[in-house]
Amino acid sequence: MSETTGRETLGFQTEVRQLLQLMIHSLYSNKEIFLRELVSNASDAADKLRFEAIELPELIKEDPDLRIRVSFNGEAGTLSVSDNGIGMTREELVANLGTIARSGTAEFLQQMTGDEKKDAKLIGQFGVGFYSAFIVADRVEVLTRKAGAGDNEAVRWESDGQGEFTVENAERGSRGTTVTLHLKDEEKEFLQEFRLESLIRKYSDHIAFPVLLSNEGEKGDEEKTVNSATALWTRPRTDISDDEYQEFYKHLSHDFADPLAWSHNKVEGKREYTSLLYVPGTAPYDLWNREVPKGLKLYVQRVFIMDDAEQFLPLYLRFIKGVIDSADLPLNVSRELLQKNADMDAMRGALTRRVIDMLNKLSSGDAEKYATFWQEFGQTIKEGIIEDKQNAERLMKLLRFATTASDLSKQDQSLGDYVSRMTENQEKIYYIVGETYETVKSSPHLEQLREKGLEVLLLYDRIDPWMVDHLGEFEGKAFQDVGRGQLALPDSDDIITQDAINDEHKALLKKMKRILKDRVEAVNVSQRLVDSPACVVTSEQDLAPQLRRMLEASGQALPESKPILEINVKHPLVTRLSSESDDERFGQLAKIVLDHALLAEGTQLENPADYVRRMNQYLLDIEADGG
Ligand code: ADP
Numbered sequence: 227m228s229e230t231t232g233r234e235t236l237g238f239q240t241e242v243r244q245l246l247q248l249m250i251h252s253l254y255s256n257k258e259i260f261l262r263e264l265v266s267n268a269s270d271a272a273d274k275l276r277f278e279a280i281e282l283p284e285l286i287k288e289d290p291d292l293r294i295r296v297s298f299n300g301e302a303g304t305l306s307v308s309d310n311g312i313g314m315t316r317e318e319l320v321a322n323l324g325t326i327a328r329s330g331t332a333e334f335l336q337q338m339t340g341d342e343k344k345d346a347k348l349i350g351q352f353g354v355g356f357y358s359a360f361i362v363a364d365r366v367e368v369l370t371r372k373a374g375a376g377d378n379e380a381v382r383w384e385s386d387g388q389g390e391f392t393v394e395n396a397e398r399g400s401r402g403t404t405v406t407l408h409l410k411d412e413e414k415e416f417l418q419e420f421r422l423e424s425l426i427r428k429y430s431d432h433i434a435f436p437v438l439l440s441n442e443g444e445k446g447d448e449e450k451t452v453n454s455a456t457a458l459w460t461r462p463r464t465d466i467s468d469d470e471y472q473e474f475y476k477h478l479s480h481d482f483a484d485p486l487a488w489s490h491n492k493v494e495g496k497r498e499y500t501s502l503l504y505v506p507g508t509a510p511y512d513l514w515n516r517e518v519p520k521g522l523k524l525y526v527q528r529v530f531i532m533d534d535a536e537q538f539l540p541l542y543l544r545f546i547k548g549v550i551d552s553a554d555l556p557l558n559v560s561r562e563l564l565q566k567n568a569d570m571d572a573m574r575g576a577l578t579r580r581v582i583d584m585l586n587k588l589s590s591g592d593a594e595k596y597a598t599f600w601q602e603f604g605q606t607i608k609e610g611i612i613e614d615k616q617n618a619e620r621l622m623k624l625l626r627f628a629t630t631a632s633d634l635s636k637q638d639q640s641l642g643d644y645v646s647r648m649t650e651n652q653e654k655i656y657y658i659v660g661e662t663y664e665t666v667k668s669s670p671h672l673e674q675l676r677e678k679g680l681e682v683l684l685l686y687d688r689i690d691p692w693m694v695d696h697l698g699e700f701e702g703k704a705f706q707d708v709g710r711g712q713l714a715l716p717d718s719d720d721i722i723t724q725d726a727i728n729d730e731h732k733a734l735l736k737k738m739k740r741i742l743k744d745r746v747e748a749v750n751v752s753q754r755l756v757d758s759p760a761c762v763v764t765s766e767q768d769l770a771p772q773l774r775r776m777l778e779a780s781g782q783a784l785p786e787s788k789p790i791l792e793i794n795v796k797h798p799l800v801t802r803l804s805s806e807s808d809d810e811r812f813g814q815l816a817k818i819v820l821d822h823a824l825l826a827e828g829t830q831l832e833n834p835a836d837y838v839r840r841m842n843q844y845l846l847d848i849e850a851d852g853g
Contacts, residue, residue, distance in 0.1 A: 233394035239325040252345040260358040262429035264307040268294040269433045271311025273530030285373045299442040310402040313372040316381045334511040353480035360387035363407035370403040432458035432474045459502040479547045483507045489584040498553035509602040520544040525551040537564040542609035600626045608693045627683040635663040641700045651716035654706040657683035665828040670758035671709045691773035711766035734804045752792030759797040760823040762789035
């Protein structure tokens with residue numbers, strides 16, 4: 227570092243380099259969004275200053291009118307976005323514009339495909355931000371001075387977006403930040419007043435601070451305020467167009483795709499607040515990281531207080547973006563105070579209901595959008611079934627399933643759809659849980675149900691084994707796992723005990739149990755099977771096999787449990803077994819029948835090599851016997 231100028235050249239973090247390249251490549255057809263991003267950052271900086279000034283009014287005193295200036299210079303080929311907001315120290319500047327601190331960034335960037343459209347969508351999940359300046363500029367300068375710092379404590383940052391940036395000491399007469407873009411030759415269209423004015427109106431009209439536009443190249447050109455400069459959520463709903471709502475969402479989320487739905491409400495009475503909540507169109511890349519703070523932007527009487535205020539919605543609704551503007555919370559409210567605030571529970575309850583209502587409305591009003599929602603966020607709703615007893619009934623209406631009524635793996639059937647198709651005597655909602663769509667769809671457990679025309683919900687999301695225990699009832703109908711316990715189907719005669727069913731085949735069952743006793747709890751005659759010789763089922767009180775595998779994989783020690791083997795006495799392989807007089811061969815075949823039942827259910831055999839050896843031997847034996 228040079229001692230007089232403090233000049234140093236630093237390399238971008240690898241992730242930043244990758245992001246820069248991707249952004250330039252995949253967002254080119256949306257290049258104008260850079261302006262929204264820079265104005266958005268400037269507005270955030272003004273918000274942050276106003277917040278800090280609650281405690282330290284001297285930070286803002288000499289220049290209390292917060293504003294954003296966009297200016298351009300045709301001759302110099304430059305465009306600047308300038309604010310009198312919070313500004314940055316040297317350390318902040320290097321950290322903010324040289325690294326990405328969010329966890330999981332590297333993994334996220336690895337998913338990029340090189341396909342412009344797909345990558346653009348992915349970058350939308352990540353948030354666009356400052357680096358989008360390099361889509362249109364071949365050099366970017368940032369001159370910033372932190373609020374409260376002296377004239378000569380400013381810093382200049384500069385980069386061509388290739389791999390490095392420089393920072394050096396600089397002077398700046400007042401607090402705030404100016405970002406200057408040296409536009410690429412082919413991007414000079416952004417140096418026209420008319421073009422900039424319409425872009426600011428389009429993208430930044432709702433910014434709560436005035437955005438002024440001026441032509442630096444022209445002497446005597448007057449600054450004019452281009453936007454309406456009122457916070458969008460403070461305006462009446464009827465005055466706000468869909469476009470405005472959408473643009474505001476993009477400002478909030480740094481997403482560049484439209485949201486699926488929004489809900490804007492003003493609550494009056496005991497507690498007064500305005501909420502504007504959005505359902506994004508794509509899940510953020512770190513949705514499944516429940517540790518990363520996510521939440522609403524909190525304002526108190528229009529003063530920005532904090533980002534990611536997670537206290538206003540339950541964790542399972544962490545994908546919702548939006549703003550809360552409270553009239554009665556104190557301006558000095560902190561996360562800790564929010565946690566203790568007696569009104570919070572009621573507010574969270576009301577906002578949760580708002581979100582669920584908004585989703586219910588979306589599901590009945592726009593099937594296509596709801597399908598997108600379900601694909602992106604369906605599993606969080608399943609978390610809600612587990613975590614939010616109070617709203618269980620409402621949340622259940624939001625669930626969507628693949629079922630045996632369709633050949634497609636689409637999760638598009640609601641419980642209401644299912645119930646409306648239930649057969650006359652059917653009392654239960656049948657479901658099966660497994661690891662993939664393929665395994666559950668072709669599970670032997672479904673055979674009888676298929677034959678009887680009974681529909682079954684197919685569950686194969688990671689969270690499903692947990693969720694099913696919390697389903698309770700839907701419209702008075704209980705849920706029944708078809709892979710568990712004894713299965714009594716409607717219109718089969720009265721429920722007969724398993725003992726009575728086993729009675730006729732006692733000898734065979736006993737012989738099999740003797741051979742398989744280390745691996746199964748019991749051998750029973752099945753009531754579920756039609757085409758398959760056998761299947762394994764879980765006993766009523768045992769953990770579901772998927773759940774067991776997951777818990778074991780995470781290192782939990784679980785009490786040993788063995789499945790029940792059910793055999794189909796009408797199947798030729800089982801008939802052969804019962805007429806087999808050679809003990810050796812009976813043993814071989816009994817083991818193969820069990821192995822196949824386990825394989826069909828998706829269980830890995832404990833000793834696959836042993837299975838293959840037995841199978842080969844058995845095939846050779848029957849061949850030697852002449853078939
Ligand atoms: P994001 O805004 O999503 O955090 P950016 O890459 O746009 O990401 O910006 C990174 C960080 O740089 C911001 O979080 C903010 O701390 C800082 N920053 C950017 N622009 C400004 C500005 N005009 N004034 C103060 N800080 C800024």
